[in-house]
Amino acid sequence: MTRLFAAFGLxxxxxxxxxxxxxxxxDADRVQGGRSAVLFVDDVAQINYLQDKYYVLAVTQxxxxxxxxxxxxxxxxxxxxxxxxxxxxxxxxxSAYEIFSExxxxxxxxxxxxxxxxxxxxxxxxxxxxxxxxxxxxxxxALLDKGQDYLIWASWSGxxxxxxxxxxxxxxxxxxxxxxxxLKQNKVLGGGDVGWLHSVDLAGQTGKDFLEKDNLAGFRAxxxxxxxxRFKDPPKPTVGxxxxxxxxx
Amino acid sequence: MSSMKxxxxxxxxxxxxxxxxxxxxxxxxRSDVGSQPFEAGxxxxxxxxNKIGLPQNVEKDDAGNDHYFYERSAHLTGMCLGCGVVGNxxxxxxxxxxxxxxxxxxxxxxxxxxNPEGTLINGQ
Numbered sequence: 055m056t057r058l059f060a061a062f063g064l065x066x067x068x069x070x071x072x073x074x075x076x077x078x079x080x081d082a083d084r085v086q087g088g089r090s091a092v093l094f095v096d097d098v099a100q101i102n103y104l105q106d107k108y109y110v111l112a113v114t115q116x117x118x119x120x121x122x123x124x125x126x127x128x129x130x131x132x133x134x135x136x137x138x139x140x141x142x143x144x145x146x147x148x149s150a151y152e153i154f155s156e157x158x159x160x161x162x163x164x165x166x167x168x169x170x171x172x173x174x175x176x177x178x179x180x181x182x183x184x185x186x187x188x189x190x191x192x193x194x195x196a197l198l199d200k201g202q203d204y205l206i207w208a209s210w211s212g213x214x215x216x217x218x219x220x221x222x223x224x225x226x227x228x229x230x231x232x233x234x235x236x237l238k239q240n241k242v243l244g245g246g247d248v249g250w251l252h253s254v255d256l257a258g259q260t261g262k263d264f265l266e267k268d269n270l271a272g273f274r275a276x277x278x279x280x281x282x283x284r285f286k287d288p289p290k291p292t293v294g295x296x297x298x299x300x301x302x303x
Numbered sequence: 304m305s306s307m308k309x310x311x312x313x314x315x316x317x318x319x320x321x322x323x324x325x326x327x328x329x330x331x332x333r334s335d336v337g338s339q340p341f342e343a344g345x346x347x348x349x350x351x352x353n354k355i356g357l358p359q360n361v362e363k364d365d366a367g368n369d370h371y372f373y374e375r376s377a378h379l380t381g382m383c384l385g386c387g388v389v390g391n392x393x394x395x396x397x398x399x400x401x402x403x404x405x406x407x408x409x410x411x412x413x414x415x416x417x418n419p420e421g422t423l424i425n426g427q
Binding site for chain 1: 353
């Protein structure tokens with residue numbers, strides 16, 4: 055029941071966001087044949103914790119956050135994870151961090167970070183700007199100069215660990231969003247969202263210990279495992295099928 | 304007499320259940336942050352994070368030092384009276400209760416400062 059409410063909440067949170075359509079079959083073929091740079095931008099950089107408490111007459115929810123900005127370079131690591139998985143889908147994909155230095159990438163992507171995001175910020179360039187426009191001219195030219203045909207920009211909602219009450223297990227949730235940009239035409243060809251909401255076994259530990267001890271070992275492993283699983287987890291929609299890069303099984 | 308004792312015991316159990324929040328685990332925000340024997344000039348950022356977890360907030364100052372802020376408690380984000388499920392529900396309780404809880408958590412904060420090399424300069 056709680057899972058239903060959480061799913062409903064997630065849907066409400068995402069309602070109103072401009073939907074990014076999946077690739078047409080011909081665009082998917084072109085992307086498969088070209089070179090793609092993969093860039094994951096973690097503009098959240100914090101873990102969200104929620105804990106429900108049951109008091110018979112009331113249920114309360116407590117929250118806390120854990121900031122990992124400057125402690126884990128998640129954008130770099132998760133760009134590599136996504137590039138690896140896109141390669142397994144048959145794309146000639148490479149992490150943007152293999153193409154540019156971190157400093158150059160930070161400078162080149164600065165302008166587009168506020169457009170290609172799942173965070174609720176005022177849209178720049180009018181409603182639907184990300185779907186209508188490509189990337190900033192400097193980023194586009196830099197990628198073209200490096201022989202790239204497409205940019206797969208990925209971002210996410212951030213990771214939430216929700217500890218429930220009434221005997222329900224803790225769950226973890228996040229939403230991934232992808233945009234595929236044709237660099238030659240400088241326009242977004244398509245994209246899509248892939249969500250994850252599932253119970254998680256904390257093995258008797260607190261949420262913070264489960265995710266944060268040993269230099270975030272649990273968190274890093276959990277995020278990588280679940281992102282990789284989103285690429286190969288039929289019958290649930292996979293990243294490949296949602297983006298139109300793969301036919302549903 | 305024995306029925307009165309049973310009734311009293313039942314009331315006690317009910318009160319305890321009503322007052323102690325039932326949950327299937329905990330976030331694990333540490334109330335003892337600040338009591339660890341960290342040493343300025345020696346303890347590193349990694350030592351601190353490994354010992355007490357991640358901070359709730361991080362700020363960088365003009366000198367490039369990182370300020371890590373640790374709250375000693377979680378804060379209320381929602382409350383639902385007379386219902387079984389809560390998902391950021393503010394309905395029955397004024398938002399002021401949640402704001403008060405957040406403000407209280409933010410007041411009870413321990414700060415650690417690390418130099419650009421990641422060594423603790425001072426804490427608490």
